[in-house]
Amino acid sequence: MASLESLGEKKIIQIIQEQLDVMPSLVLGFKDDVSAISIDGDRLAVLKTDMLVGETDVPPGMSLKQAARKAVVMNVSDFAAKGVTPLVMLVSLGLPRDFKEDDVKETGAGLNEGAREYGVYVIGGDTNEASDLIISCFLLGFSKKERLVSRCGARPGDIVAVTGEFGKTAAGLKILLEGLSAPKKIEKKLKEAVLLPKARLKEGLALSGTGGLTASIDSSDGLAWSLYELSDASNVGFIINRVPVAKEAVEFARIHNLDPWELSLYGGEEYELIVTVKPELWEKTKREIERSGGALMKIGVATEERRIRLQVDGETRIIKRKGWEHFKM
Amino acid sequence: MASLESLGEKKIIQIIQEQLDVMPSLVLGFKDDVSAISIDGDRLAVLKTDMLVGETDVPPGMSLKQAARKAVVMNVSDFAAKGVTPLVMLVSLGLPRDFKEDDVKETGAGLNEGAREYGVYVIGGDTNEASDLIISCFLLGFSKKERLVSRCGARPGDIVAVTGEFGKTAAGLKILLEGLSAPKKIEKKLKEAVLLPKARLKEGLALSGTGGLTASIDSSDGLAWSLYELSDASNVGFIINRVPVAKEAVEFARIHNLDPWELSLYGGEEYELIVTVKPELWEKTKREIERSGGALMKIGVATEERRIRLQVDGETRIIKRKGWEHFKM
Numbered sequence: 092m093a094s095l096e097s098l099g100e101k102k103i104i105q106i107i108q109e110q111l112d113v114m115p116s117l118v119l120g121f122k123d124d125v126s127a128i129s130i131d132g133d134r135l136a137v138l139k140t141d142m143l144v145g146e147t148d149v150p151p152g153m154s155l156k157q158a159a160r161k162a163v164v165m166n167v168s169d170f171a172a173k174g175v176t177p178l179v180m181l182v183s184l185g186l187p188r189d190f191k192e193d194d195v196k197e198t199g200a201g202l203n204e205g206a207r208e209y210g211v212y213v214i215g216g217d218t219n220e221a222s223d224l225i226i227s228c229f230l231l232g233f234s235k236k237e238r239l240v241s242r243c244g245a246r247p248g249d250i251v252a253v254t255g256e257f258g259k260t261a262a263g264l265k266i267l268l269e270g271l272s273a274p275k276k277i278e279k280k281l282k283e284a285v286l287l288p289k290a291r292l293k294e295g296l297a298l299s300g301t302g303g304l305t306a307s308i309d310s311s312d313g314l315a316w317s318l319y320e321l322s323d324a325s326n327v328g329f330i331i332n333r334v335p336v337a338k339e340a341v342e343f344a345r346i347h348n349l350d351p352w353e354l355s356l357y358g359g360e361e362y363e364l365i366v367t368v369k370p371e372l373w374e375k376t377k378r379e380i381e382r383s384g385g386a387l388m389k390i391g392v393a394t395e396e397r398r399i400r401l402q403v404d405g406e407t408r409i410i411k412r413k414g415w416e417h418f419k420m
Numbered sequence: 421m422a423s424l425e426s427l428g429e430k431k432i433i434q435i436i437q438e439q440l441d442v443m444p445s446l447v448l449g450f451k452d453d454v455s456a457i458s459i460d461g462d463r464l465a466v467l468k469t470d471m472l473v474g475e476t477d478v479p480p481g482m483s484l485k486q487a488a489r490k491a492v493v494m495n496v497s498d499f500a501a502k503g504v505t506p507l508v509m510l511v512s513l514g515l516p517r518d519f520k521e522d523d524v525k526e527t528g529a530g531l532n533e534g535a536r537e538y539g540v541y542v543i544g545g546d547t548n549e550a551s552d553l554i555i556s557c558f559l560l561g562f563s564k565k566e567r568l569v570s571r572c573g574a575r576p577g578d579i580v581a582v583t584g585e586f587g588k589t590a591a592g593l594k595i596l597l598e599g600l601s602a603p604k605k606i607e608k609k610l611k612e613a614v615l616l617p618k619a620r621l622k623e624g625l626a627l628s629g630t631g632g633l634t635a636s637i638d639s640s641d642g643l644a645w646s647l648y649e650l651s652d653a654s655n656v657g658f659i660i661n662r663v664p665v666a667k668e669a670v671e672f673a674r675i676h677n678l679d680p681w682e683l684s685l686y687g688g689e690e691y692e693l694i695v696t697v698k699p700e701l702w703e704k705t706k707r708e709i710e711r712s713g714g715a716l717m718k719i720g721v722a723t724e725e726r727r728i729r730l731q732v733d734g735e736t737r738i739i740k741r742k743g744w745e746h747f748k749m
Contacts, residue, residue, distance in 0.1 A: 103547050109528070
């Protein structure tokens with residue numbers, strides 16, 4: 092019988108989902124970034140859980156405080172993608188037996204730092220002994236129904252856009268995991284992209300207020316992978332004709348003779364937002380996010396044809412369904 | 421520096437709490453069984469997380485389906501103690517790499533079974549690879565503020581009562597963990613107490629509606645330990661003059677020459693409710709819970725003096741602050 096590794100995360104979620112009774116009044120699909128239920132009129136309670144596991148989510152060089160902060164950011168990023176303000180957080184911790192008092196303190200400090208950065212309070216939790224570090228966060232917020240942006244609404248002709256540049260975390264992970272070198276001045280930035288990720292909450296909230304978005308997701312599983320998720324959910328394809336690659340990633344790629352496209356498309360652990368926008372509201376949407384201090388960069392267009400292609404300099408390449416997936420690396 | 425084992429769970433929670441900014445409008449204390457925030461008028465959102473860890477929470481003989489179901493019951497029991505109806509659940513899973521497709525299926529089935537037993541729907545979650553089985557549940561429900569029963573309200577003179585008998589899980593764990601034997605007819609019941617625990621949700625909801633409760637907790641960490649928690653939170657002591665011991669536990673104790681009091685006081689993993697009741701509302705409270713199909717048994721009285729004593733047959737014994745605590749066994 093198939094083991095976890097050969098199943099992959101998507102199939103595992105499907106198997107579990109098949110065992111579950113479906114709540115009649117669910118607002119978002121089971122596979123969207125957050126869960127939401129209607130609580131009165133058009134008000135929703137929005138929920139999210141995401142678990143950080145030491146072995147797979149904490150690269151060498153990441154401190155406990157950074158790991159705990161990252162566990163929060165992972166969850167906040169999904170709220171950002173849906174345009175919902177997170178309010179409170181609970182945390183279930185599995186702590187290794189050899190943890191010291193200072194380790195516990197650092198973990199608590201990282202949780203608080205991550206939460207407060209986004210206006211969230213940690214209001215409860217649970218601690219346990221475990222063989223590996225486990226930080227399981229649970230986020231709750233509230234939203235008006237019409238502000239929530241799902242993965243499913245993209246239509247052919249919609250503009251595809253992102254909130255930032257790509258490639259730094261993939262390069263940073265190559266430094267931290269594979270020991271690749273980089274000049275001092277860019278090494279710090281590349282490592283920081285991995286160690287101190289930021290969720291685009293301000294941007295996500297500004298975007299959801301414009302009414303211009305038709306679909307949204309974060310890029311935590313990689314730009315390519317997330318485009319496929321949007322494509323599956325909305326039943327559209329994409330032509331991508333520009334990928335904003337961070338200049339540090341370009342330089343790192345040049346030094347190590349790597350493909351900067353590869354770093355940007357298949358990196359993962361990068362918490363930008365990928366959105367589709369109604370063309371007639373593009374200017375307004377862009378203006379609103381800029382007013383909030385963020386940026387929105389056009390990268391392509393949604394198509395009726397279900398393929399996802401990269402079209403640059405007159406050349407067309409298929410973007411592969413590849414990314415970082417638990418159990419399947 | 422102190423390691424986890426010597427710190428104990430209470431101290432660990434305290435260290436983490438010291439790192440956290442306190443939310444101004446929190447309704448319950450950080451150490452209560454659930455967390456709650458005011459969402460409008462007198463309406464509260466009530467949240468709980470509790471993590472099941474394979475190594476420490478799943479005894480030999482417990483199937484995956486039972487383990488997943490138990491993870492739900494652990495969380496529902498805390499809602500029961502606070503008198504709040506749980507509504508939806510998210511689950512973060514850490515699954516061992518050698519898990520097979522059928523193991524995933526069983527886990528999903530157990531989660532659904534546990535949830536539906538108490539009217540809850542599983543509406544989302546997250547899966548990860550981990551070195552041990554981790555089932556981290558997050559429960560959300562809503563409550564009117566005046567119905568929520570904290571740990572803090574017990575006053576001297578209040579009646580202490582429980583919703584069921586004790587001792588079966590301690591005996592069951594001795595069978596499952598230490599291989600002790602028992603006659604067929606009671607062995608099944610003792611093992612079932614461990615493998616198929618039940619949360620007293622119906623009872624908790626009936627109790628919170630009476631207005632008779634001053635404090636409430638579940639007995640998941642053991643009767644003695646939970647009495648100490650109530651005592652700490654409410655600043656009272658207790659004289660206990662009756663502990664309802666299950667007849668199967670009495671027989672098991674007799675066969676193995678064990679103290680049935682020990683099995684009942686220090687067992688843990690038993691999901692009864694322990695409540696304090698205003699004396700003038702005792703009859704009404706008891707009637708209400710019986711109407712719901714449950715039972716309420718007087719076991720003692722709250723006292724101004726902070727000690728917790730067992731007073732039976734004219735003899736007085738101090739009940740020890742002992743129970744099942746993570747990291748300290």
